[in-house]
Amino acid sequence: MKNKNIKIVVTGDICINSLQWITDPQNNEGFNWQTHLNVHNILKPGESLLLSELVGLSTDACILAPKIQDMELNVSGEFLRSTAELSLFPKYGDGRHKEKVYRVKHFLGFTGPSSGVPKFLPIVNDDENAAMVIIDDENNGFNLNAEFWPSAIQSPEKSPIILYKTNNTSGSSKLWRHLETNHIENTIVVINSDDLRSKGVNISKSLSWEKTAQNFLWQINNSPNLAFLANCHHLIVPFGLEGAIYYRNDGVKESRLYFLPDEFEGGFVKENQGKMYGLTSCFVAGLAQSIVADNVNKASLSVSINDGIRQGIVAAHKYFIKGFGENLEESPFPHASIFIENENHFIYKEHVQDVKIPCSSSINCSSCWYILKDKSSANLAEIAYDIVKNGEGRVAKFIPIAQFGNLKTVDRMEIESYRSIKNLMWEYISSKNTVRPLSIAIFGTPGSGKSFGVTEIAASIAPKLIKKLDFNLSQFRSPSDLINAFHRVRDYSLQGRIPLVFFDEFDSSFEGKLGWLKYFLAPMQDGVFREGEATHPIGKAILVFAGGTASTFKEFWGKNIPDENQQKQFLLEFKNAKGPDFVSRLRGYVNILGVNQTNDAPDQLFIIRRAMLLRSFLQRKVPHLINDKGEAQIDNGVLRALLKVPRYKHESRSMEAILEMSMLTEAKKWEQSHLPSREQLKLHVDEEQFIRHMMHDSFYSERIENLAIAAHEKYISLYADNQEIDPCFVQPWQYLSEYLKDCSRDQAKHIPDALLKINYDVVSVKEKPPVKEFTDSELKILAAYEHTRWSLHRKEAGWKYGAVKDHKKKTEPALVSWDVLPEEKKMKLYQIVKIWPEILANANFAIEQLTFSRNCEALG
Structure with missing residues (x-):
């Protein structure tokens, strides 16, 4: 009851949901109708009526909204209706639980009002002083009828927080123009990603969170279809139940991605779990719950939105799991528990991760950004060690991870590649009217795992339906061998199985370069193969062409040839071998990266x-x-x-x-x-x-003493004449106290750890390597790391902060955080880390970069 003094207006388009479901006959001996299937019907609130109920449950505030008392009796044909067929579906998608709940089996469509214009209802006890206004604009007429708009947004003196849920990407509606003119600063727009896509906004789905986020950011900055949304101060785009993007343009221009690491967009809901309406409404109710709980003003609105998005994602998940309950006529809907955190719940706000989306000038900058890098405070090598030693469980809590059967990956490029194949396969297997095989090409170096990855994906989709077949074309001696192979494929297809057919080394020579391609054109295009005068249909099959001579699609296509004349010659030969015809029949391809670092892109992972x-x-x-x-x-x-x-x-x-x-x-x-x-x-x-x-480790440990001495001698040469330096520090090594020697040894011991922070490794070499020179940004990272390490070392030795340095009292004025460290102290640390490359090179240690540059603009 703590929020009952807070007034929230919830209004918008009105729809009545008519739900139908069928149950088995009641008995075999009663009235005739009882011995037949029983068809049930119930009316439930939809659109703004449902949203008002959800907000009431989530906030426990005073809700001012349109009301319909006793819906079954008082609803007339003037209201817009939606009809859905319900059925019992598994409550959970893991296959281990037997509980079932009612969800939507089919959305059957709308029944328009008899007048052609939907009926709207006034807000009961409308109050212009309401703290929050929530509007459900489904583009069904409410946005044109100002007489039904809340008084709190019509009064120019009032400035409530407004949650504007809409499915309309056009900024031309009368309501939006009013909000944009009078309330843009405190309006939060919520629009579903699928609504954006339905209006022609090209945002990838179910490939990787990075790609989805970068597509969105490019579209919001460049697409004329999203021009009005780009002006929003606060814009939230939910992506299924699994993520959302918060676009902020209120003087601080920033976009953040919120996501569940072990899911992708659309991945939580399984095909056998049915559907639910009202998911975005539940998300908005969760968002409102956080804003009301924080009792925020405009200045702190973005902070509350951050928590509210997490709350909305969690609430929408629980709303879907609850469905309409086990018994439609007895189970409460919506259920209040979806907004109450319980220790037995499968998802918490803490499970939802967030990361800032970097700006990129290129929509195709696929290698520019990795959530793995941004979400981890550790370097890649430390993450890799932890994965081997402890499994991927720890990193999977904060970075995206994809699993296909026994295949797991956290590499963005692999995730995108494998998911694109999975999406193709799933669409193909689900389609009922396919007359030709699905053709996919796989490229990668020998041993990179081309067969394993695709096989695991197929097994994760339909293990009992798909049957794998392997053929190596380099071992075929004539076209009759290929005909025999297609007969085996056809046999499995006639048995009701879907053959997963690997044609390994399809790009090998036969009757000339790429000689096998022409024999695949008819099977790929028409789904048939010829044997003499006879033509045989192949049936439903997935043809996987695994490259043997080309390790990438670019190499197969000849796009990696730098010399223009050589490329022209290659393309002529490629055309003569029917290469373009073959490529046109492919429905997808993937480059498998393998365990070696690639050279044609910044392969960081x-x-x-x-x-x-x-x-x-x-x-x-x-x-x-x-x-x-x-x-x-x-x-x-x-x-x-x-x-x-x-x-x-x-x-x-x-x-x-x-x-x-x-x-x-x-x-x-x-x-x-x-x-x-x-x-x-x-x-x-x-x-x-x-x-x-x-x-x-052995090599480096043996040389720590020499490195410490070399660093100290360099230190003396830099600061011997500096009157501000404590004289006890600038003595020859043999005269230093044992404590100061240990300090120098500890610094030398941790140089490799410091270098890992900027993705460099220390490697022992036979001959003296060239001396590395750090950039200014690298120096800053190293100096900050060294200061933190030094501070911890001093504190462990009993030192504490003091305005004056005192060896007896062990007080030190430099024992402060890096941010407030005086500039002259920082400069001293810069000089210290600058000498590391020289002393390492003199000890035959090279500084090698672990990864390529992450400069997006260089790729753009």
Whole structure:
């Protein structure tokens, strides 16, 4: 009852929902009608009437809204009606629970009012002093009828917070023009992503959260269809039940993505769970709950929206799970529990993550942004180590992760590639009237996992329906071999199965370059193959063309040839081989990245791909090396070498081979002594580099003393004449106190950790490398890290902040955060970290970049 003094007006378009469902006969001996299927009908509030009930439950405030008393008796044909057929569906989509609830089976459509104009109702006890106004504008006439608008928005002196839920992307309505002119500063617009897409706004769906967010940002900044939304001070776009984007343009221009890490747009609701209307209304009610609870003003509105989006996502999930209940005539709808947090609930606000969407000048800058990088305070190497040692569970709490059967990935490019294939397969399998196969091309280096990834995707969709077949075209000697292959495909299709057919090395030579392509044109286009004079239909099938000579689609198409004349020659040969005709019949392609770093794009996450694969190998092949806590027992040197060796000669097969060649059957931990010999390693990696990475910790530990001495001598040369420096610091090494020596050793010991913060690694080399020069931004990160490390070291030694430095009292004026550290102290730290590359190079340590640059504009 704490919010009953807060008045909220909820109004807008009105619709009455007529719900129908069928139950089994009541008995076999009663009245005749009781022995037949029974058809039931009930009326429920829709649009603004439903929204007002949801807001009342969520806020516990005083709700001022249109009312219909006893809907079954008082609803006339003047109101707009919507009819839906309901049925019982599984409450949860995991397949483990047996509970069922009623949800929508079919939306049957609308019944228009007899007059042609929907009836609207006045707001009961309307109050111009209402603190909040919530409007449900479904573009059914309310936005044209000002006499029904709340007095709080019609009075120019009033400025309530307005939640404007709409499905209309046009800024031409009378209501929107009024809100834009008089209330834009405190109006929060909520429009569903599918409503944007239905109006021609091109935003990707179910590929990756990064791509969806970047598409939206490009559209809001460039599309004329969204010009009026771009002027909103607060715009929220829900993406299914799984995410939302908050676009803010109130003097601070910023966009944030909110998402569930283990879901993608549309992924929570399974096909066998039915549908629900009112999901966006429930989201708005959750948003209102947070705003009312915070009792915010305009200045803090964005802070409350942040929490409200999380609340809205959680409430919409619970609303869907509840459905209409187990018994439509007895179960309360909507249910109050959807706005009450309970310890048994499957989702909490804390599960919803958020991240700022970076601006990019290019809609296709697919490699510019990774949520993985933005959401983690650790560097990629630390994340990779943690994935191998502890599984992906910890990182999966705050970054997007995709799973297809036994395949898991956190790499954005892999997620997008695999989901695009899954979407194609799902649409194809679900379609009833297909007459031709679905054709997909897969490219990647040998051993990159082309077959595994696609097979797992197919198995995750329809494991009992799909049957895999493998053919290697490099082993075929004549077209008759291909005909025999298609006969096998057809046999499975006639059995009611969907063959998943891998044509490996389809781009191999036969009767010339790319000679097999012409034999696939008719099967791909018409779904038939010829044998002599006979023509045979293939039936429903998924044809997967796996490249053997080309590792990317660009290479297959010849787009990576830099020389113009050579490219023209290639394209001529490609055309003669029917390459363009083949490509035109493909419905999708994917480049599998594998465990090696690619060269044609900023491939930042190769080390994460390696970590995911290595963890998978350990779980499947040597599960005894993973203890009861889920921790992998592996030597740090072995782990470092496996993750950081520059290249695997045969991609994932090489990583798998190294594991299989190691003596691990009786091992309790994968030690360095278990690895195969240097000669065997040489088959799969550069053994010198592998061993150097493996022995890095030993090499570096041996040289810490020399590095500390070298750093101190450099320090003396820089500050020997500086009168402000404590004389005890600028003495020769042998005269330093043991405490000061330990300080220098500790700094040298942590240099590699500091460099990881800017994605650099320290690698032992045979010859002195060139001296690296840090950029200004890198220096700032390193200096801030070093100050934090130094402060912690001092505090652990008993020092505390003091206005004056005193060795006896152990007080230090520099024991403050980096942000308030005096500029002269910061400059001193810049000088200290600047000397690191030189002393490392003199000790035969190279500073190597872990990833390519993340500069979006360079790619744009």
